[in-house]
Amino acid sequence: MLTLLRKEWLDVKRDKKLLVGTLVLPFFILPLIGFVLYASVVSQPPIVELINNSPANSVYVNEVAFYITSHGGIVVNQNDSNVTPDVILTFPKGFYSNLTSLGGKGLVYMTVQISSNTKAQDLVDNALYNVLYNVSLSRISELINDSHTNVSPVNIREPLEVVYTYITPTHHITTQARDQLVELARIIALVLFPSATPVIFFITDGITGEKERRTLESLLASPISPMEFIVSKLFISMFLGLMSSLGDLIGIFVFSLFASFIFGVSLALSSSFAILIVVIYIETVLLTAAISLILLLIFGGSTRNIQIINFLVLSFGMVASFSALFINLAQVTFPLSLIYIIPYEQLSASLLFYVFGLPGESIFYLSVTLIASILLLFLSSRIFNPERLLLK
Template sequence: MRLWAVKAILWKELLDLSRDYKTLAYVVVLPLVALPGLAIFSGGLYSAQSMDVYIVDEDGSEISSLFAEGLAEYLESGLPGVAVNVEILSGVEGFDTPFGSIAVVIPEGFSRGLEDLDGRVSIRLVVTPGSPLAGQVASLVEGYASLFEEAVVESRVSRLAEAAGVEVDVERLLDPLEVEREYIGFGGGAAGARGEAVAMSARVVAFSLFFVVNPAIVFVSDSIVGERERRTLEKLLLTGASRLEILVGKVAAAAALGLAAAAADSLALVAFFTLSGFSLLLSPLLVASWAASSALLVILTAGITAFISARSETIRSAQSGSFIVLMVALAIYFSALVVDYSRLPAWLSILLQAIPFTHASLAVIKASVGDLAATTIHMAVLTGFTALFIAAAAREFSSERIILLR
């Protein structure tokens, strides 16, 4: 394989891609604008919401008033950026809750039930279904009721202890068991809360690898089948460049633009989470494995797409076949958000590791816990899969097949 011939093909492909401003904007510029814009847009819409809450105090006692006022303050400060408008209605019975709002009804006998040592009362929470904001406010109401309940129980225990003439630590009496969480890192050392945050961030990073796969599919299928449909591939074969040199040049061009797209997607993803208030915590090893996995994935996907394109009659059939590969990648990277691969049965783990995309995900996840050996192994396996598919594509990339489909 002659390097100058590969460079010529690569330069030709990059020139073709550079003239397609819409594609460049779609794969590089659009993610940098769209994902942060989506976070800002969603955040703006979220802040623009408002919810009317009516606290109906049918009891009209001092305790019910204390509950109502405390709940109102809790709701108004419980969802930063969202307007929760609370109105306390005292002495009102049979209140008709307006559609789309929430009513908290404190029934008559509320204070008497709480004052009795074995008394029990219920408050009614009237919610309109189908509203995410209503669900959040309802959860706040339930949370405040739980806090108020704790205070009532502590008061009852204090009264019982006083009547019995004994001294007790009410907090210890009601909460005798405490759980202290510790994180064990790779090798048995303490990981701490930071280690947990890095490991959870790695799940998001592993999912982001899905966005690396798509650009290479589009570029390579158009570069091979598109050129055949435009009748320019024959001229390329007449230049004297070998089929391997043509293939490597095309894959290298797709990889270059694919990596640019991957970098844009990655930066956009970090910006999205930062603007959404969920900043990712990344370690140097995690970032390095993320970058290396992205590079290998672009080349791997280009090789798979080149193999499929060499056997496809039209660019549509090439992209359709390649998007099946994309769906497999989506399944792997989406599952990385919720599945611990090390907890799977051995037979299922082996089956998943027969899929090359799995190793990119595992390399990132292992890097997040500092397991350099496992990260290296998965990167090596991913490299092997990449070389295998490039070799398979080179074998299929014959002059007769790519022109005549024979």
């Protein structure tokens, strides 16, 4: 076994292009993509042009401008000819008098440039709502003073208050942070399974490559068992698959660290949650390799069949990813519960059940996946037929 593993490693080291593409490029490409996305946000903040057709409007124009700039936007005027605004907001004459009169209605004109920064329109809408809110409180206060009643303007403006309580699927009280952690887990599941697909290429190429190099005959003629042959290919393929996807895993952790800024709440990302992600990722790679191997032995190692294998495994992963995003796995009943038969669904369930506060179920589905992967590998070693593989 050690001799075969050493041989596999030597074959990998001889292929310099494979090493560069597998181990080096992800550490440059993925950070480059992240840098471009970050630069696109930083270098292209939402730009709003404010046009004021009456000096009397200045108090509200300044209020809108302050809101936009304090929330990351840039405010320009008509004299900035070198800047193309995402949104143009025009305050016409009479806006101030209409807005300050008890029965009046202020009118503004908003011009939105198509394919522009969508955050600009959201900023303007929120800024105008802020003005609307303050003006409505002012009008309510005026009416209260005229009627000589003692009530709160805020209570009249907002007569309904909602008190939120969050519970787990087991009906235990939890926090909003836990609810946001569930959403984070769904997003992680969405990107986790497809990121493990490089191992499909490594496991299929590891076997069919021996056939193409005409070394499979001599290798199989040596005193090695089918299990040793399969395990050696599996170890090397998993190693390369893990390394090629390491950038994705790092990206997931970076995303998790900054999730509190994205969701606007404080997320307590425990070490156990991080360990669970790593374990699920490793099991994902193992299951991907096991499924790819059994399909390769069933369909054969032609180029067309390898494409079919890649399509099938990727489809399983995408089904699990989207079901984790859109389905509450803690509440599925028959016949929808049959989705657990689909590969990778168990790993989606493991991740979600953990954040649901059900560690026992999470461990159960992890164990089921591990056992299923081992059984598939054992079955592959039993049905492995060197002569049949050579003829395909």
